[in-house]
Amino acid sequence: MTTIPTDDDLLSGARAWVEIETTTGDIEGLTRLAALIADDYHARGAGVTTVAGRDGHGPHLVCSFPAARAAGNGGVLILSHIDTVHPRGTLASFPFRVEGDTAWGPGLYDMKAGAYLALRAAADAHAGGSLSLPVTHLFVSDEEVGSPTSRDLIERLAREARYVLVTEPAREGGQIVVARKGVFRYAVNAFGRPAHAGARHQDGRSAIAEICRLALAFEGLTDHATGTTCNVGLIGGGTGVNVVPAHAFAEIDVRVENMAQAARVEAFVAGLRPTDPDVRIEITGGLNRPPYERTDGIDALFALAKEVAAGIGFELRGLKTGGGSDGNFTAPIRPTLDGLGADGAGGHTLDEKIRISSLSERYALMKGLLERLT
Numbered sequence: 001m002t003t004i005p006t007d008d009d010l011l012s013g014a015r016a017w018v019e020i021e022t023t024t025g026d027i028e029g030l031t032r033l034a035a036l037i038a039d040d041y042h043a044r045g046a047g048v049t050t051v052a053g054r055d056g057h058g059p060h061l062v063c064s065f066p067a068a069r070a071a072g073n074g075g076v077l078i079l080s081h082i083d084t085v086h087p088r089g090t091l092a093s094f095p096f097r098v099e100g101d102t103a104w105g106p107g108l109y110d111m112k113a114g115a116y117l118a119l120r121a122a123a124d125a126h127a128g129g130s131l132s133l134p135v136t137h138l139f140v141s142d143e144e145v146g147s148p149t150s151r152d153l154i155e156r157l158a159r160e161a162r163y164v165l166v167t168e169p170a171r172e173g174g175q176i177v178v179a180r181k182g183v184f185r186y187a188v189n190a191f192g193r194p195a196h197a198g199a200r201h202q203d204g205r206s207a208i209a210e211i212c213r214l215a216l217a218f219e220g221l222t223d224h225a226t227g228t229t230c231n232v233g234l235i236g237g238g239t240g241v242n243v244v245p246a247h248a249f250a251e252i253d254v255r256v257e258n259m260a261q262a263a264r265v266e267a268f269v270a271g272l273r274p275t276d277p278d279v280r281i282e283i284t285g286g287l288n289r290p291p292y293e294r295t296d297g298i299d300a301l302f303a304l305a306k307e308v309a310a311g312i313g314f315e316l317r318g319l320k321t322g323g324g325s326d327g328n329f330t331a332p333i334r335p336t337l338d339g340l341g342a343d344g345a346g347g348h349t350l351d352e353k354i355r356i357s358s359l360s361e362r363y364a365l366m367k368g369l370l371e372r373l374t
């Protein structure tokens with residue numbers, strides 16, 4: 001018999017994870033947190049495999065429980081990340097803190113609280129003998145930079161699963177995520193010809209002028225009616241005000257709702273040419289995360305989650321978001337529900353906070369799903 005954990009119990013577990021700083025690439029911190037999670041899962045009877053980090057990233061962790069009842073092929077993949085966007089040292093100026101029903105801390109909302117409550121839900125369902133399918137809980141260490149070293153592992157485990165549950169934070173009053181936009185990232189470089197801006201202006205070829213034309217062309221992709229957006233988020237170049245600039249660059253973020261829009265973006269980029277034939281342009285990048293489109297499988301999974309939530313006593317709503325997550329990698333492979341983490345706000349800021357009373361609700365939702373998915 002397992003007792004249902006209280007909000008305070010869940011919060012103190014999440015606090016221990018928050019107090020180990022784990023910005024992406026902080027191998028020491030990520031290794032320390034992965035070891036803490038491995039020990040916790042191991043003590044709760046899970047099989048634990050640590051996948052060594054590479055290319056400047058920390059380790060990933062795969063924890064699994066068998067099903068209590070006989071099950072066919074495939075189980076449930078719970079997908080979490082242990083990295084945060086907050087650099088080492090953030091905790092000193094933005095410490096874990098509680099006021100009423102709110103708790104703050106770097107990485108608490110995105111997504112240590114969600115990952116921790118899922119650990120407890122999986123372990124308690126296992127201890128209670130109520131897991132209907134085998135459960136694998138994957139913790140990756142590089143989600144915040146697009147999962148360069150974990151994507152293959154995520155996709156492989158998704159193919160071995162029947163369902164994927166992602167513990168990213170809940171949105172805007174506890175909504176879960178049933179669709180996400182796909183994300184393109186591009187780096188554009190222009191190479192012109194330097195010249196004295198006074199004496200030899202006619203010999204110069206301005207890389208900045210070219211980048212500006214390209215930036216405006218990219219911005220023209222935006223169509224709020226269909227959901228395609230383009231943001232030229234970074235731009236720079238030149239060496240001095242009296243020099244025709246030889247080099248300039250822009251970094252660009254494009255988001256799409258479906259693969260048809262993705263194809264339109266790819267065709268646009270493939271057709272880009274410099275306006276000035278003496279300027280060379282170089283475009284690198286592409287679709288970093290495919291769109292997470294709503295499917296019948298996702299609708300069925302969402303319907304079950306609503307039923308479980310209603311049994312607990314809250315109404316679960318779903319939404320589409322423009323933000324990408326590792327759920328974008330799994331949704332094209334298996335039915336995926338995302339945003340199953342804690343309710344709160346302020347992700348990626350120094351006002352990152354959760355609603356403490358959402359912890360036991362979300363724990364019960366995760367546990368109910370793990371007991372009822374077949």
Ligand SMILES: [Zn+2]
Pocket residue numbers: 081110111143168169
């Ligand atoms: Zn996240």
